[in-house]
Amino acid sequence: MKRNRTCLKILRYRKHHPFVFYFMILYLGGIFIYILIFHLWFADYSKPMPLNEVGDFLAGVFAPIAFLFLYLGYVQQGKELQQNTQALNLQVEELKNSVEQQKELVDATREEIDLSREEINHQRKIQQIQVQPFFHFKNFIVTDDPEEKSSLLISFTFYNSRATCRDLVLTVVKEARVDYTRIRNHIENPKFYLSSFDVVLGQSEQEYSIPSKRLPANFSVDKIYMQNLELKFEYVDFFGEQHVRSYTWYVRPALEDGKYEVGQLRPVI
Structure with a gap:
């Protein structure tokens, strides 16, 4: 189940980020072929490589990957900031529309109250006239x-x-x-x-x-x-x-x- 889930994640990542996926395949495949050729034809097993050189080799190999993911993280953060900005703009527009709607509602309510007041005053005047003698x-x-x-x-x-x-x-x-x-x-x-x-x-x-x-x-x-x-x-x-x-x-x-x-x-x- 975990294996299938992992495969699905890889396939989903390949679908959304094909450039990064194929770049990593080619880059890691190239490094693997380079190490294989080196060990088959150029390695001298009588003189093992010092640990500091092994560290320098690994640092040189994975440094481009680190910079690549750093760049990708920067781009992803920029996209998220852009999406957040758009979301904030949409919220601002919604707030403006809400304010306009509330203002229209208040105006409509005020007009209704004024009409009701006028109607009440009119009824009072009629009632006041009706209770007066002529x-x-x-x-x-x-x-x-x-x-x-x-x-x-x-x-x-x-x-x-x-x-x-x-x-x-x-x-x-x-x-x-x-x-x-x-x-x-x-x-x-x-x-x-x-x-x-x-x-x-x-x-x-x-x-x-x-x-x-x-x-x-x-x-x-x-x-x-x-x-x-x-x-x-x-x-x-x-x-x-x-x-x-x-x-x-x-x-x-x-x-x-x-x-x-x-x-x-x-x-x-």
Whole structure:
């Protein structure tokens, strides 16, 4: 078994290194023939060769083989170093590819997180809108007070078409024209309490009426310029959070005695 294994190794070596194999065969065969010829025709057995000459002979015979294997070892080491370098380059490329893939994965994950965050924020906004009331107005009327000509009477009806709210407080604020003296002195615009409701049902057309309310004298409308009135709805929503929603109405000078033209400008959240 060992003999067969040795033969297989020799055959494998001859296949992979034919130059070295045949060189060694020719070289060792030449040395064997040289020694055989020397012993048959030139050797003098009466005078044996000194040991130092035998050592010099053997050193001279095997020195080329030693240098050959030294050279082969150097070449083999160079090939191994080259293979190691190639392997390291491949590892570097794999690491670069891995880094790129990780970077792409991180970017994809970040985009997914951003999309999820946007979707969550969008859902929150929708939910926040859905739990807020939406007020509609009817018969918004402003007239002069027949008893006090310097005062105004305001009345209107509203209903809520979206979410139920509670603790609703209605106030009206007169939006005065720009007055730098009032701004400098931090004087607020006139404000007047209208009414309050414990609960205002949503998703229904149940109407809530504000009967004629007399506004203070400082709410009087200029007979020349248009005046704005801001209705403020302070309420608590489904989640128990306090909110204020404002609606601005313009009031133009009376076209007839005691009557004013009114209209809604825009909601201010």
